[in-house]
Amino acid sequence: MTSKKASGGAKPALRVIKKYPNRRLYDTDTSTYITLIEVKQLVMDSQPFVVRDAKTNEDLTRSILLQIILEAEAGGEPMFSEAALANIIRFYGHAMQGFMGSYLEKNVQAFTDLQRQMAEQSKTLNPEVLAPFLGVPNPLVQGVMGSYAEQSKAMFEKMQEQMQKNTEQMFGAFAIKK
Template identity: 45%
Template sequence: MASKTQDPDQPIVIKKYANRRLYNTAKSSYVTLEHLAQMVREGQDFVVNDAKSGEDITRSVLTQIIFEEEAKGQNMLPTNFLRQLIRLYGDTLQGFVPGYLDASMDTFARNQEKMRDQVRSAFEANPAIANFEAMSRSNMEWFENTMRMFTPFAKAAAPAPEPEEKAQTAKDVELDELKSQLSRMQEQLSELVRKS
């Protein structure tokens, strides 16, 4: 029997059978969710089709991989993020979320190597730790601000602050100003990295 050569421009087809087994058609072998997770890490593109109906079930299989990783203790999705995400299902802004999350992950992926370099530098010189922390805070702040865009009425529905809370609000304003300064510093650092 002649073996088929896989077109490198086409995603690998994985078939999922009723018995929940996954079959890699490129390698003619059964695989597990762990194998698929490794393929993702290696940058191998694949689609998962239901063996009987031919329906594309890639999204649900990828979600299942994430669930499995989270169950193993690889907690990357904060509880607050998951709650905000669930709140957006059925919301009028739901259609914007996939594009936003895609863009966020693309930005994160582009910055990933810079972050790794900064971590390496942190072991060589302590000032780099401050830069890494500033970049992390900046990324989180950007993410939180964007999530607030998807829930614009949350602040309007909040009760008026008590006198003690007003003092806390002043501290929050000061903290926001510091975050803004850190963000500007991070942008300047990123510009310097790009030029070098």
């Protein structure tokens, strides 16, 4: 699939997909109806897009992404356990909701970066050379995983600091001292 270039040519233009009342998705870039599987492929290809309601022009992108996740969770091997989903639900309406979303987003990004680094490093390795080391802990992998763990810990600590500041500000507003 080719995508239109934005003025300046630096980034692909934001692809617009219209959702019609009959639940069909229309890709304005290709002038064709597409399926959720094709929208998922846009995500997998890192294609920037937005899904808009054909009548109201309301942004429905998050709704469509959640629908893709729901279908993926329903079929095959789910990514989220029931306990994880229940914990996520508990954060809605909780004072920590904003922090949790940011924390999850940053951790997923850190994990994605880790995965990309490992993929890049594995391109230079020959499988026959790796065979003797498969049963032995690899210092390179341990280093990358350690880096991910440190990033995750740092993000959590930053979140805790922000929570403490917000709590202190809230108590300060009510003239309550620790």
